[in-house]
Amino acid sequence: MIHAAVPVNERQIEPRLAKRFHQLLQQHAPPADLAFTEEFAMALVADAVQWKASDLHVEPAVAETRIRMRVDGLLHDVAAVPAVSGRHIVTYFKVLAQMDTSALARPEHGHARMDASGMQLDLRITVVPTPNGEMLGIRLLDGLRTVLRLDEIGMSGPEQSHLRQWLSEIQGMLLVCGPVGSGKTTTLYSLLRELQGRPCGIVTLEDPVENLMDGITQIEVNEKRGLTFSDAIRAMLRLDPDFLLLGEIRDPESAHTAITAAGSGQALLSTLHARDSVGAVTALRNYGVKNWEISAALEIGVAQRLLRRLCLRCRVETEITDAQKECFSENGMVAPTRLWKPIGCDVCAGTGFDGRLGVFELWRLDSEARSLIQHGADEPALRQHAKASGSRTLLADALEKTAAGLTPFAEILRLGRQARSAA
Ligand SMILES: [Zn+2]
Structure with missing residues (x-):
């Protein structure tokens, strides 16, 4: 039955x-x-x-x-x-x-x-x-999906410029933070795509390789066939690449590999489970990385989430409530005069949504941030500094996308506890 x-x-x-x-x-x-x-x-x-x-x-x-x-x-x-x-x-x-x-x-x-x-x-x-x-x-x-370009993942222009600048400097570590399924790998691949065709060596170590890319050496961990993570790391370092992509920092071994590579003149890209960009520091500390090592190696922390994108065919305008207006002003933004909500049509199977949209937070470390990390500053202190030095939060980026009608206000709740208390 x-x-x-x-x-x-x-x-x-x-x-x-x-x-x-x-x-x-x-x-x-x-x-x-x-x-x-x-x-x-x-x-x-x-x-x-x-x-x-x-x-x-x-x-x-x-x-x-x-x-x-x-x-x-x-x-x-x-x-x-x-x-x-x-x-x-x-x-x-x-x-x-x-x-x-x-x-x-x-x-x-x-x-x-x-x-x-x-x-x-x-x-x-x-x-x-x-x-x-x-x-x-x-x-x-x-298997044949195209890798998105950096300007297709939903990141703002100034944030893209920071990432391109880092790619041209070839030094230190860039970490993309977020929970499982927040689009971290898509962001890393879009950065690899920026590098394709440049006269530099690029090696990735992935588990598994998610997209095959021309001109890039991709190593897949395969414990069953005897290629362990440790073996693969040694092989990768011997190839002496300019850019090194480590699929995920997930234990002390991968954390120390990342730090060693970034400290020896290679640029390292990786992902990490952390709530926001500043959370990368705590995660590395928890893996036994020393404050001075983090301060010397970490260049950029990106945090991201995926929110549902409104179906543009059926979305409708909706009144903005006082509480919602307040949320915009608390984040230093001018509240829009209306917001948008999903309805549902044949095109979107009645869901009101059409795929997902990245929201980002980018933290480019300056000398003061490095000094704070070296002296053991905690997350709230680092977060306050990041905000004061112009880093836009995940919540602020999400609010901007809400005002632009790309996602409904309710999706902001998916950003987690920090956003919920503000929303
Ligand atoms: Zn629709």
Whole structure:
């Protein structure tokens, strides 16, 4: 039995996001046997591509399996199928990724390629054992997607100039900060694109490589085949590049590698989990990096988030409230006379949104900031200095984009606690 219109766990299922899949469910029984499973799985991926979903989940519950898609950062329930059908779909993708099809005792990862809707997709597959069976997560990457230019990621002109200036100086460390899925890698690739064709050596160390780029040496960590992170770092440093991209600083080892490279005449780009640009200092300290090392190496901290972009076809104007006006003036901005809100139309599948939009904060360290770090200044002190020296906050950038009608005011709440207290 299909429960397409029944809420699962009080969440509303949105079958419109999985149209082809639901058409198949109407034509055939759900994939209780393997005969139709491939067709169902292909239809799911095609639906995910149509709605530009970043991830596809197959999540087993007690009686049924929920199928979900992450679109513009939000996870939507798109269908529920009987548990046995869910198991067949999971097995199909495991076979596709050449993974062991017996029940797993621990999480496993695999890769697969698939053609869907005229696109070459790169599927990053994760299977996790749960008490109800195996849960499947698929990250969908467009194998041929174009790398965005620096002026296409939504960053303001002056901030782009700071980054270009840093690229021309070839020194120190640039860190892009934010949570998972905040567009950090997109920003790094847009910087690599700026460097393409210049007479300089560029080497990346990624896990995994997300975009292949001409003229750049890209190393992929592959523990299964014996290329560990430590080996890859040594190989990368031996190549003596001018620019070095480390996919992520995630432990003391990668933090010290980054600092060493940046201190030896190479320019280093990387990403870091930190709430804002100043938070990069705390994160590095937590990985055991000394204050003087941070002060000598760190040149630029960029923080970013992705907010949902309003569908320009159906957005409508809305009154601005007094509290909203106050939020603008508290941030030293003139409040607009009106704001915009989403409605929903055929083009945006009724969501009112069309993809996502980057909001940024850029902190270029000056001599005073270096001195503060060296003397162990904490985050509030560094943040105050950054603000006083003209660095615009994530919240201020988001407010500007709200005033321009690119995103609704409600999206600002997604910036987190700091923004919520201000908004
Ligand atoms: Zn629309």
